[in-house]
Amino acid sequence: MSGFPVALTKCDGYSLLNQAFEELKEKAQLKEFEKKVSGKKVLVKPNFLGPFRPELAVTTYPELVRIVVRWLKSANAEVLVGDNAGIGGYGYNERSAKKTGILEASEGAFQNIAKEVVEKQVDSRFFKKLIVSKAVLSADYIVNLPKLKTHSLAFFTLGIKNMFGILAGASKSQVHNSAQRIEEFGEALVDIYQIRPPDLTILDGIIGMDGNGPSFGRVRPIGYLVASENALAVDLLVAKMAGAEPKLIPHLKFAMERGLGPKKSEEIEVIGEFKPIPGFRFPTTLARNRFASFFINRFIYKPIINSKLVLNPNKCNSCKNCYNACPSGAMNWKNDYPEIDYKICIRCMCCFELCEQGAWEIAGFLKRMVSRGGLRREEK
Numbered sequence: 001m002s003g004f005p006v007a008l009t010k011c012d013g014y015s016l017l018n019q020a021f022e023e024l025k026e027k028a029q030l031k032e033f034e035k036k037v038s039g040k041k042v043l044v045k046p047n048f049l050g051p052f053r054p055e056l057a058v059t060t061y062p063e064l065v066r067i068v069v070r071w072l073k074s075a076n077a078e079v080l081v082g083d084n085a086g087i088g089g090y091g092y093n094e095r096s097a098k099k100t101g102i103l104e105a106s107e108g109a110f111q112n113i114a115k116e117v118v119e120k121q122v123d124s125r126f127f128k129k130l131i132v133s134k135a136v137l138s139a140d141y142i143v144n145l146p147k148l149k150t151h152s153l154a155f156f157t158l159g160i161k162n163m164f165g166i167l168a169g170a171s172k173s174q175v176h177n178s179a180q181r182i183e184e185f186g187e188a189l190v191d192i193y194q195i196r197p198p199d200l201t202i203l204d205g206i207i208g209m210d211g212n213g214p215s216f217g218r219v220r221p222i223g224y225l226v227a228s229e230n231a232l233a234v235d236l237l238v239a240k241m242a243g244a245e246p247k248l249i250p251h252l253k254f255a256m257e258r259g260l261g262p263k264k265s266e267e268i269e270v271i272g273e274f275k276p277i278p279g280f281r282f283p284t285t286l287a288r289n290r291f292a293s294f295f296i297n298r299f300i301y302k303p304i305i306n307s308k309l310v311l312n313p314n315k316c317n318s319c320k321n322c323y324n325a326c327p328s329g330a331m332n333w334k335n336d337y338p339e340i341d342y343k344i345c346i347r348c349m350c351c352f353e354l355c356e357q358g359a360w361e362i363a364g365f366l367k368r369m370v371s372r373g374g375l376r377r378e379e380k
């Protein structure tokens with residue numbers, strides 16, 4: 001084989017997923033991958049951006065997660081499924097996994113990967129350290145399961161962008177805050193992708209989203225499952241199918257320039273048949289990006305980073321649950337009460353959600369966000 005192999009198979013509905021996945025395994029020669037993962041720890045990384053029902057096409061379809069989990073288990077892998085949903089933190093992960101159907105589809109393999117995090121040095125001009133889920137760094141293999149969607153800031157949410165979810169707590173807000181322009185955000189996405197590139201990417205492109213994604217776009221049939229060991233190769237092929245020029249999509253441009261996969265679409269070896277996606281709509285918000293990023297940064301990301309939790313000592317019974325649960329080591333114990341070091345706190349909200357006495361009160365923007373169940377209301 002020459003170039004970067006990308007296998008794709010036609011699949012016109014999730015009821016046909018089992019058969020399509022079997023075909024994909026043949027085309028992508030996943031037997032080889034099965035041998036590698038035997039006895040190894042494998043993190044399956046779907047996209048569960050928020051608590052959205054599966055048919056809204058915001059998140060990876062749960063049946064694909066189920067099939068992949070079963071496949072990896074049958075290959076004797078030690079499987080766990082996890083993602084960091086949106087910018088909402090620990091409790092938001094649980095709610096999102098449940099609502100999207102991914103919790104149930106994981107068949108016992110789901111893990112809230114915001115629970116254990118590490119501070120990781122990052123080679124980037126935007127940030128020196130980010131908070132990354134420990135499960136990402138300790139996995140022997142990562143199977144990336146992105147959804148085929150547009151994204152108003154990144155153009156596409158495919159294989160590379162899906163790895164943004166390795167960041168926990170307020171780290172995503174920190175990235176948005178320090179890389180605000182579209183070009184900068186694209187470069188930052190590649191910096192994050194390089195922390196731990198996935199070993200296999202299987203794209204859910206059966207029902208996808210175009211227009212103003214990642215959550216308010218048009219739900220539309222696309223009809224493909226796509227797989228490759230190189231996420232950039234998957235993304236370039238999908239960009240081509242959608243009629244997009246990869247060099248105009250900043251994170252693809254930076255990834256190509258850094259040699260993280262094919263340097264142009266011609267270096268992809270396509271295994272399978274495909275047709276251009278008819279009438280694919282790109283985000284209209286891109287034209288307003290400078291204003292949008294200023295607005296979002298000022299009114300969402302910065303307020304999240306600056307929000308604080310305040311302890312009500314009259315309610316606290318000094319049980320230490322919050323102190324023991326804090327994933328970032330931001331909690332100190334002083335005079336029988338917990339105290340937060342805000343220089344370290346990642347606003348994951350574990351302490352708030354675990355306190356049975358309701359002793360933590362939220363001040364500022366996070367109060368509104370949490371009381372609304374996240375940045376977007378939970379779908380009914």
Ligand code: SF4
Nearest residue numbers: 316317319320322355
């Ligand atoms: S979990 Fe609640 S009650 Fe227990 S120490 Fe923390 S704030 Fe106090």
Ligand code: SF4
Nearest residue numbers: 326345346348349351
């Ligand atoms: S102090 Fe609370 S919000 Fe901050 S990192 Fe620890 S558990 Fe999360």
